Amino acid sequence: MPIKVPSELPALDGLLNENIFAMDNERALSQNIRPMNVGILNLMPNKIETELQILRLLSNTPLQIDIDLIRIDDSAPKNTPIAHMNAFYHTFNDIREKKYDGLIVTGAPLGNLEYEDVKYWDKMIDLMDWAKRNVQSTIYLCWAANAALYHFFGLQRKVRAEKLSGVFEHKVMDEKDSLMRGFDPMFWAPHSRVGDIPVSDYEQAEGIKILGLSSQAGVYLSATHDKRMIFITGHPEYDSQTLAGEYSRDIGQGLAPKVPVNYFQDDNPACDILVRWKSHGNLLFTNWLNYCVYQITPFDLNELAE
Numbered sequence: 001m002p003i004k005v006p007s008e009l010p011a012l013d014g015l016l017n018e019n020i021f022a023m024d025n026e027r028a029l030s031q032n033i034r035p036m037n038v039g040i041l042n043l044m045p046n047k048i049e050t051e052l053q054i055l056r057l058l059s060n061t062p063l064q065i066d067i068d069l070i071r072i073d074d075s076a077p078k079n080t081p082i083a084h085m086n087a088f089y090h091t092f093n094d095i096r097e098k099k100y101d102g103l104i105v106t107g108a109p110l111g112n113l114e115y116e117d118v119k120y121w122d123k124m125i126d127l128m129d130w131a132k133r134n135v136q137s138t139i140y141l142c143w144a145a146n147a148a149l150y151h152f153f154g155l156q157r158k159v160r161a162e163k164l165s166g167v168f169e170h171k172v173m174d175e176k177d178s179l180m181r182g183f184d185p186m187f188w189a190p191h192s193r194v195g196d197i198p199v200s201d202y203e204q205a206e207g208i209k210i211l212g213l214s215s216q217a218g219v220y221l222s223a224t225h226d227k228r229m230i231f232i233t234g235h236p237e238y239d240s241q242t243l244a245g246e247y248s249r250d251i252g253q254g255l256a257p258k259v260p261v262n263y264f265q266d267d268n269p270a271c272d273i274l275v276r277w278k279s280h281g282n283l284l285f286t287n288w289l290n291y292c293v294y295q296i297t298p299f300d301l302n303e304l305a306e
């Protein structure tokens with residue numbers, strides 16, 4: 001939450017100079033506060049597990065957040081009971097007349113497919129264009145990040161020869177950016193993808209700022225300058241065991257996956273898991289909620305800038 005200090009307090013200039021959000025009494029008294037409306041479009045096969053992972057990260061602030069779980073259409077998923085979907089999810093068509101303070105679009109295991117071969121690609125385009133007009137800030141995760149960067153900026157994803165799976169160290173590229181508030185200069189985050197956009201393509205794209213970069217995994221975190229779109233190519237929401245589960249699944253499918261990098265102690269699947277990404281994963285979502293959603297969104301969402 002922003003700290004409220006007297007306008008005359010000398011520290012206020014210091015905080016504002018560091019782009020740390022503070023407010024004086026006048027602003028504080030004029031603030032209207034309401035629950036945030038956040039949608040989660042869940043494209044993951046393990047939907048129920050993903051719900052918990054993302055809700056955990058959204059619950060870590062004093063803000064009241066009204067959540068809508070969203071499905072791209074009303075087709076029956078292969079890996080989640082339809083009863084669960086009917087009980088807890090809205091279809092995109094159900095909610096397209098609404099506006100949201102925040103939206104999270106999850107990853108999907110579709111990196112081996114051409115976008116046009118994804119059965120709901122047309123609906124994804126429709127949803128991304130809708131979000132640009134009707135959501136204050138959208139986080140696109142993993143496959144969705146590559147899809148949005150392709151749709152809005154024409155960045156072509158390349159399919160890696162081998163799946164990038166593991167936990168990688170990243171450098172903060174702008175320590176004064178609000179999304180990076182409180183981050184260590186270097187931080188860890190999981191990746192699990194075959195799709196890859198070269199760093200040079202991000203650098204040449206107009207309107208995208210790289211915020212988290214790994215020498216091994218490439219760009220992890222980038223955003224539009226207005227923070228209306230946040231692109232996270234990794235999985236800060238992953239539980240300790242998620243990469244291990246995917247590794248076992250892919251072995252079971254005969255895909256002969258490599259051992260996730262920097263994940264098991266000594267890179268030995270028989271050893272303990274080195275969990276060192278959760279603090280920054282929580283911080284990233286808390287910063288997003290605070291600085292990209294709560295501090296920016298209009299009290300009346302109908303006044304949202306399109």
Ligand SMILES: CC(C)(COP(=O)(O)OP(=O)(O)OC[C@H]1O[C@@H](n2cnc3c(N)ncnc32)[C@H](O)[C@@H]1OP(=O)(O)O)[C@@H](O)C(=O)NCCC(=O)NCCSC(=O)CCC(=O)O
Pocket residue numbers: 043044045046076077078079080107108109110111112113117118119120142143146163192193194195250255
């Ligand atoms: C081609 C598929 C989608 C194979 O899918 P299968 O149906 O055989 O497996 P599954 O686990 O049952 O399906 C996983 C989910 O993908 C959905 N799915 C399958 N084919 C789809 C299509 N054409 N369009 C849209 N969704 C599709 C299924 O409905 C299911 O989601 P519902 O349960 O909701 O119905 C991909 O999972 C794959 O190549 N798997 C091999 C292992 C792997 O490489 N996986 C991930 C790579 S990493 C990755 O792709 C991350 C993103 C990225 O790299 O950009």
Ligand SMILES: N[C@@H](CCO)C(=O)O
Pocket residue numbers: 107108109110142143192193246
């Ligand atoms: N990488 C995940 C899918 C979402 O990124 C998987 O292997 O299932």
